[in-house]
Amino acid sequence: MRMVMLGAPGSGKGTQGQRLAERLGVPHIASGDLLRAQVRARTELGRLVAGYLDKGRLVPDELVFDLVLPVVLTAAEAGGYVLDGFPRSVAQAVKAEELAPDSAGPERVIFLAVPEELLVRRLLERAAAAGRSDDTPSVITDRLRVFESETRPLVDHYRARGLLREVAGDLPADEVTEAIAAVL
Numbered sequence: 001m002r003m004v005m006l007g008a009p010g011s012g013k014g015t016q017g018q019r020l021a022e023r024l025g026v027p028h029i030a031s032g033d034l035l036r037a038q039v040r041a042r043t044e045l046g047r048l049v050a051g052y053l054d055k056g057r058l059v060p061d062e063l064v065f066d067l068v069l070p071v072v073l074t075a076a077e078a079g080g081y082v083l084d085g086f087p088r089s090v091a092q093a094v095k096a097e098e099l100a101p102d103s104a105g106p107e108r109v110i111f112l113a114v115p116e117e118l119l120v121r122r123l124l125e126r127a128a129a130a131g132r133s134d135d136t137p138s139v140i141t142d143r144l145r146v147f148e149s150e151t152r153p154l155v156d157h158y159r160a161r162g163l164l165r166e167v168a169g170d171l172p173a174d175e176v177t178e179a180i181a182a183v184l
Helices: 013-024 031-040 044-055 061-077 090-099 116-130 137-151 153-160 173-183
Strands: 002-007 028-030 081-084 108-113 164-168
Touching: 002 013, 002 153, 013 028, 013 081, 013 108, 013 173, 028 031, 028 061, 031 044, 031 061, 031 081, 044 061, 044 137, 061 081, 061 090, 090 153, 108 153, 108 173, 116 137, 137 153, 153 164, 164 173
Parallel strands: 002 081, 002 108, 028 081, 108 164
Antiparallel strands: none
């Protein structure tokens, strides 16, 4: 199974992506984790990415493609993936469709719908628990605004292609997992 998780920051993409990847026996590929690993390793790419992440901005497409696409292609060849955090715009989705063979593209896209108030609360709790520098109140507001303008149009893009399934992401985590499994 090749699956993309869509949702605003704090919607549960990471939690659900990990659970579903384990259930399906495929890797969970989180673009944000890949990018943050580059920052922690202080690689050249990490230095470029750090400024974008700290401000809650989307990392430029060429940097994301260089890092994420090879991982996705390898996972697709090995049997599938659960991808979260990529693509983050319609332009990225279209470019990925052009660059990757059909056998590497998503078979299903899950959109986790969560009210904004809950997203903010979850992100603030995560910031306190994990000490993430990209989860400050001002950055959270900016990230949600970026999601609405850049990423939410992907919902319609994938719906038009018949790939999208929407799931309420504001339920307890176990119920969300079961709801996703039911639409797969």
